[in-house]
Amino acid sequence: MRQLLSQRKVYTKLFLFYCFIALVGLISNSLLLALLIFTVALLLWHYHHLFIMDKWLWRDRKLSPPISEGIWGHLFEGIYYLQRRDRRKKRELRNVVRRFRDGAEALPEAVVVLTDDWSIIWSNKLAQILVGLHWPADEGQRLDNLIRHPDFLHYLKQAKFEQPLELASPVNDELTLEFNIMSYGAEQYLLIVRDITQLKQLEQIRKDFVANVSHELRTPLTVLQGYLEVMDDEHLPDKVIWKKAHNVMLDQTKRMDALVQQLLTLSRIEASARVQFEPVVDVPAMLHQLEQEAQTLNRDKQHSIRFDIDDNLKVTGVTEELRSAFSNLVTNAIKYTPAGGEINVSWQRQHLKALFAVNDNGEGIAAHHVKRLTERFYRVDQARARSTGGTGLGLAIVKHVLSRHNSRLMIFSEPGKGSSFSFSIPAELVLGSKTKKREETPPH
Numbered sequence: 383m384r385q386l387l388s389q390r391k392v393y394t395k396l397f398l399f400y401c402f403i404a405l406v407g408l409i410s411n412s413l414l415l416a417l418l419i420f421t422v423a424l425l426l427w428h429y430h431h432l433f434i435m436d437k438w439l440w441r442d443r444k445l446s447p448p449i450s451e452g453i454w455g456h457l458f459e460g461i462y463y464l465q466r467r468d469r470r471k472k473r474e475l476r477n478v479v480r481r482f483r484d485g486a487e488a489l490p491e492a493v494v495v496l497t498d499d500w501s502i503i504w505s506n507k508l509a510q511i512l513v514g515l516h517w518p519a520d521e522g523q524r525l526d527n528l529i530r531h532p533d534f535l536h537y538l539k540q541a542k543f544e545q546p547l548e549l550a551s552p553v554n555d556e557l558t559l560e561f562n563i564m565s566y567g568a569e570q571y572l573l574i575v576r577d578i579t580q581l582k583q584l585e586q587i588r589k590d591f592v593a594n595v596s597h598e599l600r601t602p603l604t605v606l607q608g609y610l611e612v613m614d615d616e617h618l619p620d621k622v623i624w625k626k627a628h629n630v631m632l633d634q635t636k637r638m639d640a641l642v643q644q645l646l647t648l649s650r651i652e653a654s655a656r657v658q659f660e661p662v663v664d665v666p667a668m669l670h671q672l673e674q675e676a677q678t679l680n681r682d683k684q685h686s687i688r689f690d691i692d693d694n695l696k697v698t699g700v701t702e703e704l705r706s707a708f709s710n711l712v713t714n715a716i717k718y719t720p721a722g723g724e725i726n727v728s729w730q731r732q733h734l735k736a737l738f739a740v741n742d743n744g745e746g747i748a749a750h751h752v753k754r755l756t757e758r759f760y761r762v763d764q765a766r767a768r769s770t771g772g773t774g775l776g777l778a779i780v781k782h783v784l785s786r787h788n789s790r791l792m793i794f795s796e797p798g799k800g801s802s803f804s805f806s807i808p809a810e811l812v813l814g815s816k817t818k819k820r821e822e823t824p825p826h
């Protein structure tokens with residue numbers, strides 16, 4: 383930057399010029415005329431530079447200043463210096479704003495910056511997806527004109543922002559949103575909107591679960607209580623009634639026990655987040671044992687049950703969890719197929735995977751039930767399932783176990799024809815599959 387212009391120097395220079403002109407005037411005997419001519423020339427010189435400056439600032443709009451000497455050159459450079467500083471500042475500010483916006487865009491929440499009369503200053507992309515605000519189209523619009531839900535308007539009017547507001551999304555009523563407003567900077571507000579749909583669903587699942595467990599436990603307890611209330615020392619039932627009562631009470635106790643067992647299994651599976659896989663799960667041995675148990679269970683219904691097991695097909699996994707998945711599917715087929723049915727259980731290699739399937743020719747399940755079967759406590763026919771001793775937790779357990787073994791339960795069912803429940807254990811958990819893969823690779 384140039385040094386400050388010295389006033390003294392300028393005035394001295396001007397004074398010397400006038401002296402020189404006066405001298406010339408005196409010599410040529412026209413002092414006044416010489417002084418006038420010089421003053422007018424000086425004025426014109428200044429006007430000329432004023433026009434140059436005006437042209438530079440308003441028409442050329444060039445950054446570099448006009449070339450000039452003396453006081454005007456100094457002024458042009460000064461303006462040029464200020465302009466450059468201004469531009470640099472603007473660039474820095476633009477970067478700061480961009481960084482702020484990038485940060486706000488990266489947030490997993492909708493962000494809206496508002497004035498104190500709720501006009502929109504800025505909003506991010508998520509605000510468009512969650513609440514339908516468009517930026518820059520909605521810039522300057524009042525938020526209470528765009529979100530018209532009465533609860534939201536009331537929330538704004540009340541201006542008690544310590545508690546967030548929960549509301550369905552104005553653009554998608556399947557989403558539940560949480561609105562938070564906080565004051566921000568000078569007379570500005572920040573609206574942050576969070577999608578809490580999943581949280582709400584989890585809360586609902588938890589509530590339903592507690593309600594279901596209580597209901598499931600209360601039913602057998604009511605039966606037991608009913609019998610116990612009519613029996614005391616003075617009113618002992620006769621032998622026939624006692625026998626019936628005893629059987630019912632025993633059934634109900636077994637039902638409660640099964641429910642508690644299943645709940646424990648489910649919570650054990652859910653609680654251990656990290657799966658400790660055993661290197662070898664001898665599935666064929668497990669299925670042969672299950673075959674024996676199935677025959678025992680089959681005594682009443684006399685189905686024809688066929689097991690088709692690949693005796694060399696072992697996997698890595700959690701023995702107890704897999705046993706419970708296999709057993710649940712086989713037991714269900716026996717339970718829900720009318721007497722004399724046909725059940726086929728197979729454990730076979732399919733490509734590099736291991737496929738387990740249970741097919742029955744029972745009553746089948748309607749499609750709208752099929753997609754809900756793995757929900758906890760979901761039963762197609764509540765009354766019948768209870769009479770078969772079902773807890774409604776079996777398939778929920780299977781689903782959980784399978785997801786921990788990178789697998790998924792597949793259900794195909796046709797009412798009146800039968801059902802097929804199957805899943806495949808992926809190649810990386812099937813013993814021998816990797817070796818086989820290497821063998822199949824042709825030598826280079």
Ligand code: ADP
Pocket residue numbers: 710714715718719742744745746747755756760761762763767771772773774775776777778801
């Ligand atoms: P439950 O303990 O009641 O058997 P599950 O979760 O094992 O509970 O099964 C849920 C529901 O799915 C059962 O109540 C039954 O209605 C239906 N279901 C399961 N397996 C079969 C099958 N093989 N055939 C027909 N319905 C079935």
